[in-house]
Amino acid sequence: MSPRPTLLLLIPVGWAGLWTPWLGKADLNVLLHGRDSYRPDAIDYVLSFRPPPGFLKTLPNLKTIFSVGAGVDAFLADPEFPSHVPLVRFVDPQLSTEMAQYVVLHTLLFHRNQQVFDAAQAQGKWAQQMLPRGTADTRIGILGLGEIGGIAGTRLRDLGFAVSGWSRTHKHVPGIKSYAGDEELGAFLGASDIAICLLPLTAGTRGILNAKTFATMPKGGYVINVARGGHLIEADLIAAIDSGHLAGATLDVFETEPLPEDNPLWRHPRIVVTPHIAAISDPRVAAQYVIDGIEGAERGERHEHTVDPGRGY
Numbered sequence: 404m405s406p407r408p409t410l411l412l413l414i415p416v417g418w419a420g421l422w423t424p425w426l427g428k429a430d431l432n433v434l435l436h437g438r439d440s441y442r443p444d445a446i447d448y449v450l451s452f453r454p455p456p457g458f459l460k461t462l463p464n465l466k467t468i469f470s471v472g473a474g475v476d477a478f479l480a481d482p483e484f485p486s487h488v489p490l491v492r493f494v495d496p497q498l499s500t501e502m503a504q505y506v507v508l509h510t511l512l513f514h515r516n517q518q519v520f521d522a523a524q525a526q527g528k529w530a531q532q533m534l535p536r537g538t539a540d541t542r543i544g545i546l547g548l549g550e551i552g553g554i555a556g557t558r559l560r561d562l563g564f565a566v567s568g569w570s571r572t573h574k575h576v577p578g579i580k581s582y583a584g585d586e587e588l589g590a591f592l593g594a595s596d597i598a599i600c601l602l603p604l605t606a607g608t609r610g611i612l613n614a615k616t617f618a619t620m621p622k623g624g625y626v627i628n629v630a631r632g633g634h635l636i637e638a639d640l641i642a643a644i645d646s647g648h649l650a651g652a653t654l655d656v657f658e659t660e661p662l663p664e665d666n667p668l669w670r671h672p673r674i675v676v677t678p679h680i681a682a683i684s685d686p687r688v689a690a691q692y693v694i695d696g697i698e699g700a701e702r703g704e705r706h707e708h709t710v711d712p713g714r715g716y
Contacts, residue, residue: 407432408697413451425690448697453477460485467700469693472684475710476604476631490710491696493689501682503555506599509653513625514541538563544595547602548574592619604631605715617643623650629681632657644673655681
């Protein structure tokens with residue numbers, strides 16, 4: 404067995420070319436599942452995103468698991484996940500910034516009635532001017548006031564919106580009102596004209612965007628989900644929009660991805676669908692993140708972004 408640490412890439416084979424040039428610069432033995440042969444007991448580290456259920460437990464000498472993305476729900480959903488092995492999520496300031504950009508973009512598109520003008524242009528009509536609701540009177544609620552939520556919230560705050568955030572515990576972000584816990588969720592939603600989901604997907608947050616959530620929001624509200632598809636009950640969203648209670652939604656994540664062609668979300672006139680592109684991990688940055696993490700693990704260090712399996716993030 405090679406004295407170098409062995410990293411197994413548990414990713415689609417077609418992705419290998421994005422990763423191996425950068426990982427190959429490190430003193431690592433890099434193997435690709437589905438292409439290279441290997442002994443399970445020879446694997447020290449794994450880089451993956453959605454590993455097959457039960458697979459990780461077959462690697463008896465696994466030291467650390469690295470996630471390709473910030474979300475780790477696909478790992479923790481495995482009932483046989485080896486919880487004694489540290490799981491590290493990917494955190495990149497640029498990725499967080501891009502997520503915040505997406506949130507700001509779609510907030511402004513709704514706030515400034517852009518869909519109305521797009522429809523008018525498609526018909527060759529000069530649309531009557533529509534004044535948006537006053538910016539300071541538009542209340543934005545961010546579900547998940549963590550790193551990404553904090554960045555998005557401050558960007559929107561600086562544009563003049565009234566911003567609040569809801570999380571497991573109270574947060575202290577200047578100019579952003581903090582709500583926390585189940586007992587404050589209703590008050591938070593009632594003060595959210597635009598609700599933006601940036602929560603981790605856990606047992607406690609799965610399906611949090613549902614009929615009750617939407618009914619609690621003000622009439623004419625709007626939903627933006629860039630977290631995980633599992634947060635949203637799709638049929639409840641469509642019903643809330645079709646009833647006239649919600650004005651619409653922007654969705655970048657879905658319970659099933661790619662989104663099936665026959666899914667009604669594709670064709671709904673008041674739902675914007677994007678294909679999970681709010682932010683995309685740069686393999687160069689992520690590869691160095693993994694290299695640094697492995698070097699730290701080899702020195703016996705615990706990674707600062709190691710996931711707490713009980714909390715799910």
